Amino acid sequence: MNPVQSTSSLTVAKFGGTSVADFQAMLRCANIVKSDASNRLVVVSASAGVTNYLVRLSQQNVSVEEQRAIIENIRSIQVNITQHLTAVVETSLNQEIDNLLDALTQQALTQSLQYSTKTTDAILAFGEQLSSRIFAQVLQSIDVSGEYFNVQQVMKTNSLHGKAVVDIKQLSEQCTLLLAPKLKEKVLVTQGFIGQDNKGQTTTLGRGGSDYSAALLAEALKGDNLSIWTDVVGIFTTDPRITDQARAIKEISFGEAAEMATFGAKILHPATLIPAMRCNIPVFVGSSKEPEQGGTQIKKKVDSNPTYRSIALRREQTLVTVKSPAMLHASGFLAKVFTLLAKHELSVDLITTSEISVALTFDNPSGSTQSLITNTVVAELEQLCEVSVEHGLSLVAVIGNGLTLAKGVGQSIFETINDINVRLICHGASDNNLCFLVDESDANLVVEKLHNTLFN
Incomplete structure (x- = not known):
């Protein structure tokens, strides 16, 4: 196993859906985590494609036959990853996946009988619960002491389903009590996007919730860095799909990045920067497919301030x-x-x-x-x-x-x-x-x- 953290530095690493889409993608991310001992907390999105299935499953007009097909498609995405692990781990993980999908089936049936935003949140949360369990095992497969952690133990919110508001004070207290001590011994893998209200019900943080979750956790843990790993090499001067003249930006200020995120740059959700700005935590944005290419550093002060x-x-x-x-x-x-x-x-x-x-x-x-x-x-x-x-x-x-x-x-x-x-x-x-x-x-x-x- 990798050695216990030898530095006081703490980095929260967030991996998006495409970064945990399949086994090879997860393996690349696991090696990114392993390459830096300061990576102690990993926040993951649902595997690419899973959330879209869950969104469909959360709607009213879904027949039982379509529900079954969707759940089987989700299972296929996940077991295509677990099959690359050892037989013992694969069997154990697949049993966890099937248990979660059984619970998902019940939620989908409940939703079809009586639609509610509460059930919608419960359904949407399954993606991250699946991917985080699998990624913890992928870390272990390369000798990193990875362990699953349920973020709902610390991410306490109000009951505004679909766009829940996090209780910052309670999050800080719970992280100090439940999360920080474990980070000294283990790399913990947890979920973005989801939380829990004071009734014990699942909530979601809305659009951009996974990146926002990672930033909130970095703030609560008094982290030194936040790394957002996605499928592009940092933040660009504009959307590369519009013009091939777009180029990656080496560094950018919090203010500029916030404006970009607010006005359409999809690489980063504006809410992500709020906790980072409050505590002056530098944010790195890079590609999990090409980590050697570097990325964009977002921080309070930068060397260049172009018009x-x-x-x-x-x-x-x-x-x-x-x-x-x-x-x-x-x-x-x-x-x-x-x-x-x-x-x-x-x-x-x-x-x-x-x-x-x-x-x-x-x-x-x-x-x-x-x-x-x-x-x-x-x-x-x-x-x-x-x-x-x-x-x-x-x-x-x-x-x-x-x-x-x-x-x-x-x-x-x-x-x-x-x-x-x-x-x-x-x-x-x-x-x-x-x-x-x-x-x-x-x-x-x-x-x-x-x-x-x-x-x-």
């Missing part, structure tokens, strides 16, 4: 414009609008105003089946003012430093895309970004042209 750092793109944006002559020289109108939006738990991204109108943007979560701005919301807004709703828009964010003070920023950007219709511009609220809306059909071209002008 332009990256271009982020967020699709599926909705623009709502509310207009009322009553706004002119009147107070309280915006308060009424935002009170109504708050009632429907709607979060505004960008806002611009004129004398009698306000334009607001909303982000539709990727994969959502309907717009956040429902007919009910529109009808209630129309009791206050005229309302127009536009879909099919994309938000482009130019991320950098000193953008509110640097001369010629707007000119450089908008002269480059002077043949594109820009629907809304938001500039001045942040020193780190300039944002604007364009039609979805123009989005890739806009990013490509801007990247060529600002970076090449």
Whole structure:
């Protein structure tokens, strides 16, 4: 077995779904863990493909036959990994997998009879519970003292199923009591994305929850580093799928990374950075497929602060414009609008105003089946003012430093895309970004042209 940690340094390593997709992927990750003695806590996502199956299983209109097929597909993904381990370990693990899948079957049947968000969370949590058990054994197969740890012992949340809020104080106390002592002797493998409320019910932390879980654990354990291992070599100047001119960024500040994550860079969820920023824990983002290529360091202070750092793109944006002559020289109108939006738990991204109108943007979560701005919301807004709703828009964010003070920023950007219709511009609220809306059909071209002008 690998030696007991010989350094006081503690790194929390998070591996995403593609990083634990199959045996070879898990083996690469296990060797990453083994290569650095400071890697003491490993947080894993569900194996690639499993969460999609679980999402389908959590829906109402799933027949018993489809449920069985889905569960068999999940089992196939997992046993294709365990078959590469020794016969004794494989048999033991497969029994654990079957026990978990039996419990999953019961949850799926319950959901089909009476849908609830509580059962949805219970179903979605199975992916991480499966992958973490397997990964602990893969670590042991290469002589690392890996051990499974149920994160629900420490990750205590409220009961807001689907987007539970973590009790930071309780997490810190439980980590000190239950987790920290074991890390001196073992590499612990635990789950991202899931928690438990005070009733003992499973909760999930929502989109980006696995990375966020890892960051919260790093904070609670007073960790020295957080490593996010994914399938790309760090954070890029823009999405490499849009332009092959995109290049990896060696280092980036917390502020810049937060802006990038907020405005569409999918490599990192914005919530991940909040705990790291609170405790000044450096974050590393790299590829588990190519660890030798290095990655991106995210930290409080960086050596370079260029005017332009990256271009982020967020699709599926909705623009709502509310207009009322009553706004002119009147107070309280915006308060009424935002009170109504708050009632429907709607979060505004960008806002611009004129004398009698306000334009607001909303982000539709990727994969959502309907717009956040429902007919009910529109009808209630129309009791206050005229309302127009536009879909099919994309938000482009130019991320950098000193953008509110640097001369010629707007000119450089908008002269480059002077043949594109820009629907809304938001500039001045942040020193780190300039944002604007364009039609979805123009989005890739806009990013490509801007990247060529600002970076090449």
